[in-house]
Amino acid sequence: MPDIEFVAIAGDLSEFGVLQEMEWVAKELKKMKAPYVAIIGNHDLVNKGPAVFKRMFGALNYSFIYRGIKFVCHDTNGREYDFNGSIPDIGWLAKELQPEAGVTGYVAISHVPPNSEDYDPKLVTPYHTLFDKTPGLLASFHAHTHTYSEFGYPSSTLPYVITATAGASEFLLVKIINNKISYERIFF
């Protein structure tokens, strides 16, 4: 697909969190023309997945600014931490979503959506409350359920968008033009 600036993989690069799988995946991803970023999924956290993921794809929470938009990629796989109240890291998110020079908009990307039973129930309200009060947050993208859906909270108009699994031959094409976001389901 031409004119793709970058690809974000919203978690579960592996099924079992083992090195061999991530090497296979990395080999396939390398074939794309566009650069990619990877977000940690729950399957990437089993076995010695955390160590493998960090070494091959980087941190579990990180952000980057691309053409004025700050992409905040983070770990929401609360069940893997036995719902210990630390994942997602609300404090880290709050810091990342503070207004800063040169940033006109924000996009959140994580694996488990906050309406999932695999998301730490204690952190649903703090999470979407933080998102609600973040000016310029355009959308929160997720995966995990394997099928496309969209939801929101009554307190704001922020869309939470779940993309389907690549195994279902579908991905989401996201466009941000003049700080307006649009997304389209692409079937292949």
Add this chain to the structure above:
Amino acid sequence: MSAYFSRLSIVLVFMGMTLQSRAQKFLIPDDAILQYAGSIGYLSVGAGYELFGNKRGNIDINYGYVPESKGGALHIVTAKFAYRPFVINISNWAKIYPFNPGIFIRYTFNRNLGFNFDTVQYPKGYYYFSEAARPHLSFSNEFQLTKGKTLERTGLKALSIYSEFNTNDYYLVNYFQNTKALSVTDIFKVGIGIRAKF
């Protein structure tokens, strides 16, 4: 499960008492094994037992180690079963067993790897696999010296060199989910080893 094991151990103790001499003989391994790689440790050592009247079957118990510099440190215990259905007598002092199918289970002792997932933390069947116990399919080929001066000097009955190819549940699932990207050769790992019979 534990009731089963206690009953089994009682039976074993009973067998041990009545058939002590036979049991002792039975427990002495027939083979000593040294293997490099092959999914059971960077280096592993083991004891092998011949099975069946024709001695074509084998049960091997191996201990393997992966040093820190190779992705460890890991301690691995493996139980193997294999059978040698074919034999080629290349001379009166050497044989080739060209294709020996087998299965093995390896257990990795590591604080990050559990035998099963916590039943409180996860709903039933959330993850269907084990982290620590890994079932494998294997096939090996073996070149065996059965006579000769070298053997006579060592006092061994036979000395083999073998290569063993294996895959496991993880790799098979990956293969069947990604047949376009992966080939059968991608999911097989190989190890080489020597087996001494005494």
